[in-house]
Amino acid sequence: MYNLMLAQTETYEPGPADVAVGIGGTLVYLVLLVVLIAAMWKIFAKAGKPGWASIVPIYNIIVLLEIVGRPVWWIVMLFIPFVNFVFVFLLAVDLAKSFGKGIGFALGLIFISPVFYPILGFGSAQYQGPAAATA
Secondary structure, X not given: OHHHHHHOOOOOOOOHHHHHHHHHHHHHHHHHHHHHHHHHHHHHHHOXXXXXXXXXXXXXXXXXXXXXXOOOOHHHHOOOOOHHHXXXXXXXXXXXXXXXXXXXXXXXXXXXHHHHHXXXXXXXXXXXXXXXXXX
């Protein structure tokens, strides 16, 4: 019985459609990634920070905290599971307010990031200073 089961196994070989979907999905992902990197670069530049800081891991969070006016120790809270959700929400609200946008825009930054970060970066929104510093 055991030998019979081994003889019936089939191997999966992807067809042309599978390869096309894989390549297409990868290209869409790469384009989205480039757009989001460019949007964050523009957001940082609008806030008077170096754009290249947006692509350096960890440092980009520190600079983002400076942009919104939050203390640097918040970075610790962003690495704590479940707690980080609250702090990311607050960070998005502060970022929206720093550019003169409201809570609705902040919700867009949280839930539809690929749309709202380019709007913030490439749109007409002007940096108005760190929102959390005035709160």
